[in-house]
Amino acid sequence: MQPDTFSTLFPLFNAASPETVEWLLSVATEHEYPADRAVLMEDAWGNAVYFIESGWVKVRRHAGEGFLTLAVLGQGDFFGEMAILDESPRSTDVVALTSVKLLSISAQRFIQTLFKDPQLHHRMLQLMVQRLRMTNFRFQLRNQPPAVKLANTLAVLNEAYGKPSGDGSEILYIPFKDLADVTDITEDEASKIMAKLAEKGWLRVESDRQVVTLINLKQLNHLAGRL
Numbered sequence: 001m002q003p004d005t006f007s008t009l010f011p012l013f014n015a016a017s018p019e020t021v022e023w024l025l026s027v028a029t030e031h032e033y034p035a036d037r038a039v040l041m042e043d044a045w046g047n048a049v050y051f052i053e054s055g056w057v058k059v060r061r062h063a064g065e066g067f068l069t070l071a072v073l074g075q076g077d078f079f080g081e082m083a084i085l086d087e088s089p090r091s092t093d094v095v096a097l098t099s100v101k102l103l104s105i106s107a108q109r110f111i112q113t114l115f116k117d118p119q120l121h122h123r124m125l126q127l128m129v130q131r132l133r134m135t136n137f138r139f140q141l142r143n144q145p146p147a148v149k150l151a152n153t154l155a156v157l158n159e160a161y162g163k164p165s166g167d168g169s170e171i172l173y174i175p176f177k178d179l180a181d182v183t184d185i186t187e188d189e190a191s192k193i194m195a196k197l198a199e200k201g202w203l204r205v206e207s208d209r210q211v212v213t214l215i216n217l218k219q220l221n222h223l224a225g226r227l
Contacts, residue, residue, distance in 0.1 A: 001025060001053075001103075009076050010051055012127060015119040027109050031102040039102065040094035045083035048104040052077050055100030056172045060181075061092040069181035072097065072174055074161035081124065084111060097172065098210060138184070144225075146185040150193050151224035153183045154203070158214055168215040173207055 003021040007013045013021055028051075033039045039057060040050065056074045060067040070092065073079060079094060084107035105113075114121045134156065141149050154171070162169035174182075180190040197203050202216040214220060 009053065010078070011076060012051075012078060012123055013120065015123045016117055017119065020113060020117045020120055024105055024109075024113060028103040028105050031104060033096045033100050033102070035096050035098050035100075037096050038093055039096055039100065040080065042090045042093050045080065045090040045092070046086070046107060047080075048106050049078060049080045049084060049110045050094075051103045051105075052079075053101040053103055056097040056174075057094050057100055058097050058178055059092055059094050069178040072157070072172070072178060072182055074157075074172065077160070081110075081128070097174070097178070142184060146183075146189040147193050147196075148224060149183050149185055150179070150190060151220050152226075153179065154212075154214060155217075155221055155224045155226055158217065162214065165213055168203075168213045169217060170211050170213050173205060173210045173212045 001009075003018060003025060006025055007016065007021055013024075016024075029048075030053075031039070031050075052073060052075050054075050056072060057079070058069045059071045059073065059079060060069045062068075083090065114124060138152075141152060157171045157174075158169050162171055164170075176190045176194070177187050179194075180187040183190065185193075194203070194205065197220075198205055200216075200219075202214070202219050204213040204215060205211075206213065
């Protein structure tokens, strides 16, 4: 991958110096995983930072005898950055939702780079604060109706990963169980709300392509309370 392509694909490196980007690419390791494969086990957190070149993953934790999905991440995003600074045991793992390509950079080399490039260090802090704000915002929505919470989830996914299509914006068709977990509603609620939104013509589900096309973003944002 060329340095300019790398910087364009990953917003984290927009402010990094060309020398930093070139060096990181020289030490990065490429990985490819099929859908449903665990890409990072709970005992591997803290070893490296991972960057999503293509595809989608979910971060999940153990909940009773099953799992609870905490986040869904797509192309251009990254994970593992907090664990390199925190040596406490982890009970979460990362699983591929689709076939996925990743780049990894060892914890030691990434930390060294942060110290050498203050612009990259500052950009990393900005993105981590953004994630914290999103977590706080989700907490503020806990008492909102399920449809409002789901509309917010769709809006957030679109802002981060949406790709323009002929009649709207495309995001991943996320399994209802994972979508419900991230939204903090039940799987049955997620299924019924998505069906209702499709009936209204606000979105279209194409399960064969693993795509949801958000057709009426204005109405979705209005339902989410973002307008």
